[in-house]
Amino acid sequence: MQSLFFAMGGNPQAGQGSPNSWWVSFLPIIAIFAIFYLLLILPQQKKQKQHMNMINALRKGDRILTNGGIYGTVFDVKEHDIVIKISDEVKVELVKNAIAAVVDKKGE
Numbered sequence: 001m002q003s004l005f006f007a008m009g010g011n012p013q014a015g016q017g018s019p020n021s022w023w024v025s026f027l028p029i030i031a032i033f034a035i036f037y038l039l040l041i042l043p044q045q046k047k048q049k050q051h052m053n054m055i056n057a058l059r060k061g062d063r064i065l066t067n068g069g070i071y072g073t074v075f076d077v078k079e080h081d082i083v084i085k086i087s088d089e090v091k092v093e094l095v096k097n098a099i100a101a102v103v104d105k106k107g108e
Contacts, residue, residue, distance in 0.1 A: 066099060
């Protein structure tokens, strides 16, 4: 019976596999996670770090743009909040994370 199986081109140990074959089947999954990390997670972490550095470097007199599209000048910087001056008599207190960009640094 076994000689008939070999004659048909079969392998009697086909279902057993080699001892190292289990990790070979995980290589595509590991490669996908590596590509995902390199293309999505690392750039996002870099962008977040740049944003935190920008927020921590804010000083009185800097001109900023908020996430809501409002331009203002930094009037006061607190630990978690920032007060911006929108016009002569209007001051608004914002959370620091609501700042989208620094338009002009004071002294530049």
